Amino acid sequence: MNLASYRKKSPWILHYNAGGCNGCDIEILACLAPKYDIERFGMINTGNPKQSDILLVTGPVTKRSRERLVEIYAQMPEPKVVISCGACASTGGVFRGMYNCEGGVDQFIPVDVYVCGCGTRPEQIIDGVVQALAILEKKTKELEESVKLKREAVKEGHQLNRRHIADEIKPVLS
Amino acid sequence: MYFFITGLFLLPLIVSGLLLVLPGKISKRLVILTSFLLSALALYIFINTTAPLYFSVPGYVNEVVAGADILLLVYFGWVALRKKSGLVGILTVLQLAGLLYLLKTLPASHSMQFMVDKLSVFMFLLINVISGIIAVFSLRYIEEEACSAFRKKYFLSILFWFIGVMNLVVSSDNLEYFFLFFELTTLASFLLIGFRKDAVSVKNALTALWMNQVGGLAILAAIFFIAYNGYGEATFSNLLAHTAEKGILLPLALIAVAAISKGAQLPFSKWLLGAMVAPTPVSALLHSSTMVKIAPFIILRLSPALKDTPVAMVLIGLTGFVFIAAAVGALAQDNFKRILAHSTIALLALMIMMGAMGTPVTIVASLVLILFHGISKCMLFLNAGVLERVFHLKETSDMDRLGESGPFTSLVITLGFMSLLLPPFGAFIGKWLSIETLGALATEKKILGALVMVAIAGGGAVLSLLYFKVMGGLVSRSGEQDRVRFEKTGPIYSATIYILLGLVLAGMIGLPLLLTHYFAPVAAETGRQAVPVVTEGWNLYIASMRLPILPLLVAFFLLPVTVITALFIRFRKVDRAREYMCGEKLNYSFSSFYFSTDRATPYFYAAGVLFLASLILVALI
Amino acid sequence: MNDVLIPVILILLAPLLGGLLYGFERIVKARMQRRIGPPLLQPFYDFLKLAGKRRMMVHSAHAFLGIMHFVSLWFALAVLLLGGDLILVIFLHLLSTSLLILAGYSTRSIFSHLGANRAAISVLAYEPVLIILAVSIFMLNGTFDTAAVFTSSEPLLYKMPLAFIALLLVLPIKLKKSPFDVAEAHQEITGGVELEFSGLFYEAVYTAKWLDYVFCYTLVFLFAGSNILLGAGLLVFTFLYLNALDNSTARVSYKQMLRFSLGVAFSLAFINLLINSLT
Amino acid sequence: MGRQYEIPVGAQHISLLEPLHFKFTTENERIVRTDANVYYVHRGIEQACCSKFKFRQVSFVVGRVCGLCSISHTTAYSQVAEKLLKIEIPKRAKYLRMLVIELDRIHSHLLCLSHVAENSGFEALFMKTMQYREFSMELLEAVCGNRIQYDFSIVGGVARDLKPETGQLILQRLKNFMPQLEELVGIYQHNWTLSLKNKGTGVLTREDAMRLNVVGPFARAAGLAVDVRNETEDLLPWKEVGFEMITDTAGDVHARNMIRLREIGVSIRLIRNIIDGLPESALLTETKAFPDGEATVRLEAPRGELFYYAKGNKTQVLERLKIKAPTFSNVAGMVHAFTGNEYGSAAAIIASYDPCLSCTAR
Incomplete structure (x- = not known):
């Protein structure tokens, strides 16, 4: 029995509206409701980036939302999956080119699943999340392998507050 | 042995005199040396005392005592005149009249003036070791005080004076002597509280004076009633010899009133809170080893006589009420020292209650509380001094992020508060024993027991909330350094606090041993009944109370070790993340809950007065 | 032998039991809300997932204290199940909190x-x-040891029903259930204390919640004494009661909670104590 | 550390659907001051409508201003464009617009109610309300072809016709919904813990409501009888289909819940009347003209008065389009009504305002 394969059964979602029209957001809310009930898949809407696996982003990224989006994304621990919900989150949609819009979510953070529609239907969101589960599992494996590789290369005793870097940077001109 | 005991009495007094005249550098060494010497003496006496020692002093001392009494009262009268305090004046006149009347009517044959039994020795150890540490601490503290060089010497001198008088208080048997020493501690505290000489200090010093004078007056009345009821000499041992007689109830009640006034229980709680204006070592001294500890000491001394009397019942009721009232009062405080003061009052109430119950286990509980509360409170107060001097902090609400600038201080304060609250610390064991014995009281004494139980349960929870509230700001920090760097507070500050921290931890580890070899014998002699302490496997039985050692041992790793480790531990190979701020990157201000008890305070005082009146009434009826 | 073996097994399995209980509760809750709900083993899937996350923390002391919370809670539970002193258990629980x-x-x-x-x-x-x-239990049994309560043939429930009601009223506070889940309050403070834990460290806090279930239900079980049938009945009743309450109430404010708990639950417990001491 | 505690809510917070930022300054969790920052979602729609899109396309763009009340936006824009074009639309189109607006109002109000329940910590009620809400989403899908973003109103009329069987379906589903609505009213009205959380919190008095110029259910709960449906008859014949004003006096969260629940009842009656009296006529008035001149339109969206101003210059592209959303009027009232409440109620109060910031910021 491979315990690791059960990991994908617990995706906790985090929802952020980066400047959309609320349409997709209320459909995400509808997903939680009894008719669609995504808790069947073990999903919880945590509202807390530190404990989430899946980031559901809706809406085109406005200039003010951009930093918050990246900040929240950075606070999520790997493995993490980003789903852009709806046309405007995926590409900017109808808002593309407006002066305060920066375009799709993938301009700033890597997006794994694009969900189409304006607005997306709950079924589509659920479908997107289920696709994300497979990606999540793949990413988990990748992460574990990379961690294994890294642990051997890193020497002890560096500064703690940074990610360890295997090799020192040598000055080009000496 | 007499020699050493006399040394314990006289050495601090002599040093006190010397400190006034010696130059600074020598007096510094003298203080440190004397502190060591006193501790060593107390330890030696403790080890070598097996049976109670009764001893009398030459006859002329009686006259000296009487003269000193009158002189002291005259001084109080002068203070009253100069500060225009009517209350102090009236009380002084009353005391003077009572004293003169007693001197005139009482037979002058004082046979045994002093009694040094295990309880006294127990107190010696507490007084001399803890006060010694405080004296050393105040060397540095008072140096930074803005006052003249003479007043600095004067301050140290009174500290030692205080220690000497305290040693005398806990070993005097004769109530007249006891009265003198009692009033002398009052004097010492009056001088120390008024040390800074500003308006608030003077006012609070006067409050302390008159409140303690009420206690003195009560003692005089007790002496009178002992003679009036025909019990002969007014000594503690004489009182204890007449246990279970109705006539001694009134003197007992009166002495209990004295204890309540010294112990700052409710109607008298104001003076201890006001004492906060004094330099911090004074607070440490008053709270941990001297002054307020007279209250549980008196009750413990009288506990065989008090036990199961109506007076004891009222006393238990009063202290139960004080416990919860002080705890609630503490919640409303923001000043660090005032919070400590309230928690002292609450715990003193518990000590007095345990003493008044007088069963073997409760006496052990009372003793455990006296000792460990002394150590923990001393540690906390000295840290308050450090906070004041090094970090310039007085209010808890300003102590936000202390964990970053002063990791050691914040660690010690956290441990200090935890030691008053949680297993496996000594003070907790005392509290635990109290709750368990109160269960028995609730079975026997029905409603009273149930009410007291409620007060203790509620008060305990309120205190825990209070401690959490204070610790909240202390431990908060935004990140971590690769290596912990303790702040430098100077050798004297850090040495004294290290010693106290060591004592807290050592007391906790050695608790099973201490219970068997230290507290049990003292309690046996104090309560006049055997205190069986048996170790069976992993359990320690005190009378019928079972103290499982294994959970406490594990709790040791769970609490102090964890809290200390938490400061030092560094997880490598774990990435750091920012705190969650809803995606924003702004800075926000923090605070804890605050509470206000302004409306309740008058009712607390009123209830205290009612209890006090019923204390006397019960004894009369 | 049995007196030790069963508690030890229970203690070792406590996280497992708590996890199952939590999973079952999530299903019951979902059904009460007319949903299908997650699978029974969902908490364990969560557990496995959290173990595989990248390790992140705010700082070491924070993470370490979270882990020690779990350890000390488990220890408090162990002392309770092994029949330790009830006051000590309460304070050990306070320690972990x-x-x-x-x-x-x-x-x-x-x-x-x-x-x-x-x-x-x-x-x-x-x-x-x-x-x-x-203390009420002490007054009936003459000892604070829970072992004596577990073995006493007379269930406490019959003698102190009011205290049982008081316990039922405060259980939602401990288990962080509506209406008294102010300490967790997702919509207000997004999980409160748990918020900053992530990955492996959150696992400790998450699992500690399961332990709290076992702890609380053991307290309920105390009221049945050695009567296992009654105990099971009480457990089922409490379980249903807690879920029904959770699903039919909104969260009250912390002041209202304090007022209610100290006003109603505490008074009930006190009246019970009085009755016990007077009879 | 002081006595004051600053609590941020947003941009990302579980109790928010949209990015907005509140900074609550609290004492013992009692709110003493609120700073609100609502312009996270500004996208620049107005400018785009006057430059990128032709005036017939704009009705689809302004629908994306807000997903909750897109029909109100498209209808309001269509109306303002029709005024610029100086055309009168067929009566059937008017009735169908009203039908969809009212259906939209039902779903929006139920969503708001469920959000209040969720933010009050009443998860089961959230689930129940959301479950009951699904019927309105299904009806909207049956009428317009999409669950949200209907694009139903277009310049000159409506895009789709209502089939008779769909009308019957609506009546049938509404009939089914009536007992459910009564059940919801019962819970929102009488649940003890919910009323602890909702009664007396977030109070906006009538005077403040008037002073701060609030609109919609927020104002009606405070006792102000403001409703565009009551005031204008020129574009949509509300009175003809039996509109009725509903107000309350308490002005707290509970009153707002009650207003919404009762307005759902009114909407149901309106829908029944509309379907019963649906006139037969064309759906669209065709015209080849270009917008010219200036015009304003007011329309009652679920959150209150929606205001459109447009200016045409006889070209395909509008010269100016101005949208004033109801939440914009309410922001001042929202910030005001927090003061003195527990922070614990703040989430519920936010939800009870039913803020729509994508409308406000555009």
């Missing part, structure tokens, strides 16, 4: 602070009730 509260305070996170503030208030709300409960 205090470690979590300290952890909450140790960060500069606003919601974590707020959660710790509220958790401290919750302690004030339920702790006196528990202590009174312990």
